[in-house]
Amino acid sequence: MEIFVKALPVEEIIESLSKQLNTPIQRDGGELIIDLPEKWGKGFIRGTSFNWGIGVIEYNVTFFKDVEIHFTINQTHPLKFIFCSEGRVRHGFEENDDVHNIDTYQNVIVSSSGHNGHVLLFKANETSHVFSLEIIREEFNQRKNFDYKDMDPQLQRLFQDNNAEELFFYQGNYSIQAADIVESIAHKEHTGFLRLIFLEAKVYEMLAKQISQFTDDQQNGHKAILLRRSDVEKVKNAVEIINRDLNQNYSVDHLAKEVGTNVNKLQEGFKYMFDLTVNKYIQQVKLEAAKELLTESDHNISQIVGQIGLNNRSYFSKIFKEKYGVSPKYFLNHKFPDSENNGDSEED
Missing domain, CATH: 1.10.10 (Arc Repressor Mutant, subunit A)
Structure with a gap:
């Protein structure tokens, strides 16, 4: 099943979807929301836009039939940053036959060329949770962007391409930090005015993370630092x-x-x-194991130190006391009052 909707701005996309699906629009401050009619599926689509031509659309849907949403308009189409947090969605360009799967925790940056549009394809009975940042570059470039200083040259050209002279496609696995932002947007902690300013802040935060991620992906494996x-x-x-x-x-x-x-x-x-750092985590695990052994076994301190891979008993006593507030000897004697006669006579 094909649906043809406007491509910009976000409010007109939601309005077009409302008409095509024959379902009313709900409004929460500046955010527009439509629920899927029962004959179409389950879920909702919502979105809003902000100053300087940037907006966001969230699709949380399970369609009962295969659905293709065609974004058509006789103008330059927005630059899109698309994230899939559940299920999958497919993306295609109207100008060619290439279709790309966007699976869970994957993202794409896409720009069609000229007035060619985009297509989002949803498979029947598959739940998909998808976010799309929509940037109208001609408007976005009127804000103070400082010539996109320090941005990757490819992205500089992409953002400055007001007339969409070049087709662009990038796909990656988005970072854990970006996943946290997506989750916070979906959670809808606020309503009305607070929801609107919260969304705007998160949209820009997500954009910053995506730009950082693109740069990170251009590095080789030894230099990449973003966590996926x-x-x-x-x-x-x-x-x-x-x-x-x-x-x-x-x-x-x-x-x-x-x-x-x-x-x-x-x-x-x-x-x-x-x-924790890796070494601090290792230290914590060893100390927790030592505490358990001191509590539940009849091993003396020297034996326990050896079992957790530490050769220096004094160092063990130092870090044990830092964590638990008492020395291992005191801890052992407190748990087992007769342990002073257990043959472990060294002082701690």
């Missing part, structure tokens, strides 16, 4: 390695190589997931 969903899996793999044998003292470089990433991304991943 696939990188989170690698952090989880590193955690498994660390916990598998606490007697080992893995370097950050070794762990990065073992899980197939670079040191920067591994550190960023541990910071994101645990708010």
Whole structure:
């Protein structure tokens, strides 16, 4: 099933969809929302635009039939930043037969050439959650952009291409930070005026993240630093390695190589997931294991120090006290009052 709608601005896109789907528009401040009619599917489409020709559309839909939304207008089409946070959507250009799948956690930057339009394709009975930043470059370039200083040259040309002289397509896996922004937009914590200014702030934050990500993707694997969903899996793999044998003292470089990433991304991943560096995480795991052994086993402190891969008992005592506020000896004696006679006579 094909739907033909206007391509700009966002409000006219929503109005066109409302007419094509024969469903009313709800308004919350400056945000326009339509619910899919029961015969079409489930879900909603909502969006709004701001000054300087930038806007956002959110599709949270499950169509009952294959649906193609054609964006048509006899003008230059917007520059689009499209993100898929659930399911998938396909994107095509009217000017050629190329169709690209945008899967969960993937994103694209697309610009058609001339007055050629775009097509979004949704498969029947597949839930898709998609966000599209829409930028009317002729308007956007009237704001103070400072000649896009320090931006990647490809993106400079793309943003300054008011007449869409060149077709452009880029695809990547968007960063964890970008995923957090998408989630906050979808959550709809605010309504009315607060929702509007919140959305505008998040749209610009998302745009900044996307530009940073594009630049990051131009780097080789050793220099890229932005964290993607696939990188989170690698952090989880590193955690498994660390916990598998606490007697080992893995370097950050070794762990990065073992899980197939670079040191920067591994550190960023541990910071994101645990708010700790890799080494601090390893230290914390070893200390928690030591505390458990002190509580539940009959091993003395020297034995426990060896089991967690530390050779220096004094250092162990120092970091244990920093974390738990008491020395290992005090902790052991507190848990087991008779442990002073357990043969572990060293002072801590």
